[in-house]
Amino acid sequence: MHNTKPRAVVLLSGGIDSTTTLALAQRDGFAVYALTFRYGQRHEQEIEAARRIARAFQVAGHEIVEFDLRRFGGSALTADIAVPKDRTPSEMGADIPVTYVPARNTIFLSFALAWAETLGAYDIFIGVNALDYSGYPDCRPEYIAAFQQLADLATRAGVEGRGRRRLQIHTPLIQFSKKDIIATGLSLGVNYGLTVSCYDPAPDGAACGRCDACLLRLKGFAEAGSEDPIRYQRIEKAAR
């Protein structure tokens, strides 16, 4: 069966959005080649999550590409900058957060493009969404459109492409709220207990419950009327 399906490269970080995107790509009939990056994140837990998820979905292939964005610094996710906690939605939306990693999605999509070209895949899925992403520039629809245009020119297919399929960047979640994403995933049977979202988890894997990613996740589950299956640290309210 697998070899008759069209191939798609799916960026898989191990979080809710990329896992839901993977489920949607499979539902749409693609043989999924999941692509994960170890880029100098503070913790390995999201890479472990990506491995678990790739196994659970029995993907056709899974690659983990390593490079070190800490050399460049500039982000709370890769440098020694504190992860902000307990921010309100309006604080999150006010500016580009320190957890923004410069040019990260551009780097990720570039590697996806390279792998798609060698796989003979014409479809790349990325789980960006413009609504809940608290202002990351490289999650906006106009950014994705610009990358699509680049992809048309960057590859062998872009030169020899007469009569061949055009490479397509799929962003099925781009207009989804976290609530919509979670509701969609649950309807497809996604086990969100496999996923990791927290920017600053405890060594035992428990999520902090207070960073932007945790707060958006918890709000999404609450609005979807479902309980988040992952573990959270017990926060002493008095200490905050």
Next chain:
Amino acid sequence: MHNTKPRAVVLLSGGIDSTTTLALAQRDGFAVYALTFRYGQRHEQEIEAARRIARAFQVAGHEIVEFDLRRFGGSALTADIAVPKDRTPSEMGADIPVTYVPARNTIFLSFALAWAETLGAYDIFIGVNALDYSGYPDCRPEYIAAFQQLADLATRAGVEGRGRRRLQIHTPLIQFSKKDIIATGLSLGVNYGLTVSCYDPAPDGAACGRCDACLLRLKGFAEAGSEDPIRYQRIEKAAR
């Protein structure tokens, strides 16, 4: 002095084109931050060349980013495919050669974008040229224009950019022949003895003299009326 100059990220592979580009960026008054990649090339000699060149030009910074494109395969430069030899110019121009590395310049420019953003640099230099590059899709002017558009949207500057400078991708060699490039570099005092072009050098560093890169280089020096200062293997003509 250095801290008053604007900063530029210059992609430095260790070959003639990127070295000439670096010389032009310095001439234009930029503090150069050279960026080199160890991506699974067959040989380390171009990385050693990049180190020598960065030292010779006393650049403000030099980073070597590592990742492994061999995972994806698909190129004679990173997989176990023979490097073509002794091709005529018309054979080289006929199609995209097997030495093409899928999406390589897109990946390189993405990292340059990340570093530029953390350095506060608004200028990226890449030594692509559309004439002598034997059909690589990601060396064409329309490709560079598409990346320029992406850069405007991908970064913090692209969101907060009101009143700030626009990020600029510089391709000073784009319409240069190899002869023009070499003549320009020689006029700026570039020592091309530091550079490496060969796709398939001997273990002692001698260039093969027969791959596309060697043939274009030798032709360029001949047309510029200068002698190539690097060492070549003695080819037994009878054995070919």
